[in-house]
Amino acid sequence: MPAPPPAPAPQLSFDELGTPLRDVVFVVLDLETTGGSAQRDTITEVGAVKMRGGERIGELATLVDPGTGIPPQVVALTGITTALVTGAPRLPQVLPSVLEFLAGGVLVAHNAPFDAGFLRAACERHGVAWPRPPVLCTARLARAVLTREEAPSVKLSALAELFGTATRPTHRALADARATVEVLHHLLERIGNLGVQSLEELLTLVRDATPHRPTERQRRNRHLARAVPSAPGVYLFRGARDEVLYVGTSGDLQRRVRSYFTAGERRRRIRDMVAQAERVDTIVCAHALEAGVHELRLIAAHRPRYNRRSRNPNASWWVAATAEAFPRLSVVSTPRDGALGPFRSQSDAKEAVDTVLEAVPLRPCTLRIPARGAAAGPCVLYELHRCAAPCAGYQDVDGYAPAVATWRDLVHGAVDEPLQTLADEVATLAAGERFESAARRRDRLAGLVRALGRAQRLTALAELAEVVGARPDGRGGWELAVVRHGRLAAAGVARRGVPPMPVVDALRAGATTVLPGPGPLRGATPEEMRLLHGWLTAGGTRLVLSTQPWEEPARGAGSWAEWARRARPVEVAVD
CATH class of the missing domain: 3.40.1440.10 (GIY-YIG endonuclease)
Structure with a gap:
């Protein structure tokens, strides 16, 4: 029994949801062939019906000479004999007419992969470009729309019987195409209850073949x-x-x-x-x-x-030097001046600390060490040559200060010697065939390079009191944005034909006042800054003005970005 008509609740107009179904051209196609393999067999008959808005606007039907005999089992099924197709046009003559008939339409077929596969294989075989039309399978549509109790089988003959179509399938191309048209119309009557009102939704429904009916x-x-x-x-x-x-x-x-x-x-x-x-x-x-x-x-x-x-929209982690006589690196959730970050997870920040400590001689312990006075003796880290033992008085504040300065210069992009040291270690391990260790070191170094690059890019943007960008809107106008200390202060558009600079001046005059806050990002959130930086630096965006030079460090991680991108897994030796 057909489903009841939808309730008179507010409906979506076709124009609001994509390509209106009333405007879609459906080309319902059926092929008869010499067998079931698109690569081995060929087409013997084509039948197609072109529909739009429920009206038939054209038909195409022709026999095709396959250039070979037709197997007896196919003759028994279709009634198409070798004698019947003798003298019919060959496929290279028929194919252009079929593709022209199909142009601009949605290819509809019952068991569409079969018919579309034969047409695509024919195009490849005869050197014709396959137009890649949208494809709608009425068998899959039936399974998505009808229950198994209502339609145990979705064969074309079974659906024609279910819907009582005027044309019944006979395994001849045009008759089967006409029957498929009627089946399609009955199925389209059902999809309104599923909220499907556009071609895009129809194709999605058929692709998934699992209807999710709106409650x-x-x-x-x-x-x-x-x-x-x-x-x-x-x-x-x-x-x-x-x-x-x-x-x-x-x-x-x-x-x-x-x-x-x-x-x-x-x-x-x-x-x-x-x-x-x-x-x-x-x-x-x-x-x-x-x-x-x-x-x-x-x-x-x-x-x-x-x-x-x-859950944690602005959660981030930072690596900062502690405020001690002998500073150490600490993972914190609140950004401080001179900190490295942001990291998306605490584990990523801890891994960055471990990587830095392999090249910068900061102490890895967590003791609070006074500027004067020492513990009884050095710990095991001294014996492992991982610390100069300021805790035991073996290193004073002045002797420790260069390591702190190197850390700060690394974060600010003033030096890259620690990165080079780490890269040299990777090369040494690989040359010594210690491939697993080299791979681990390489991946950790690449992660550190990415973190430094991200921090230096965002910090440079946060330092700018004001920068104005303009991007083509694709219609002859400009999208405009005023960014202050890493935050969007104003946005607008200059439509086609409107001089953009007066619009820029008006946006600047009415833009939000942004006072820089503490930390490397001056109070801006990492997510907003990533979005703004991506927009300002994307291809096509022009910088209209900046109140100060937009600079990134010459010896920063940017110069190592290509190294990080090209890093590949090192081959691991297998015994």
Whole structure:
């Protein structure tokens, strides 16, 4: 029994969800062949029907001379004999007409991999470019839409019987194509109940072949998207207590928010979130960069339970020298001036400490050592030549100071000798065929280089009191951003034909005042800085002005970036 029509709840218009199904050209195709292998067998008959908006706009039918005899079992199945195809056009003559008929349409077939595979193999065999059309399989669509109780089999003959089609399949190409058209129309009548209203959603449904029907609450909640504007920005789903459930961004808020109420949304946790939503708020932004920054800030402020990044949105770790007479390296969660970071995990920060200590003679112990006075004797680290034993008075403050200075210069990019020392050790281990040790050292050095490079790039941006970037918007205009001490202070656009500099001046005049804070990033968050740095340094972005030179250290990790990128696993000897 056909499914009941959808309830008169607010529906999504076709234009809001992608390619409207009413505008899609479906080319329903069926092939008869000499056998079942696209590489070994060939086509004997082509039948195709072109449809749009439920109307038939063309048909194509032709026999094809395969140039070989047709096996008896195929003759028995299709009724196509060798005598019948003798004198018919050969495949190289037929193929251009078939591809022209298919141009601009969606290739539809029952068991589409079979038909599409034969056409693709024919193109390869005869030196014709395969146009790679979208492909829709009505067998898979039937399995996604119909229950097994309703349709135990999804063979074309079984579906034609189920739907009572006027044309019944006969294993002749045009008749089977016409039958497939009727089956397709009956299946398309069913997908409205699944929230599928565009070509993109239809193809997703068939690809996954596992329908996730929107719940009744999701259907009722479609009205939440009514007032959402069609513009770039940020959207916030709110719950019954006005709490923020989820924050996201989109270049088209209306289309993105409405997609949450269709079968196209397949994430279970997000479907649960949509069912709980009571309101959707939006913030229209000038462009994607501003939307991305607002998303980060809102997630940090509200910690929405359905955003994966909400658990620790700005958590980061740093490596800093302690404030002692004999400083040591410590992993901390609060950035300090001169610290190295940010690291995404505490273990990454600890590994960086271990790597640095292999080249910089800072003490690895955790004792608090006064400037004067010594313990009874040195520890085992002295015997292992890993420490000069300031704890035992074997090294004074002045003798220890060069190691501290080397650490600070390494972080600031003033020296790279420690990196070279570590690289030389990797080469020595590899030359001595100690491949496993060389691989470990190489990977740790590459990690340190990446951490130093990241820190030096972000620190350089944080030092800038103001920098203005402009990026083409792809429509003849400019996306503009004012960045102050690593934070977005203003964003705007200069549309095509609008002089950009007056817009820049207006943005600067109204931009947020940013006072630099403590730490290497001057109070900015690492995630926002990564986003801004990526936008400002991406291809196509132009720097309109900067209040001071934007400089990165010449001897910093940037000069080692290529080494880190080209580092490959060292071959491990196997006995």
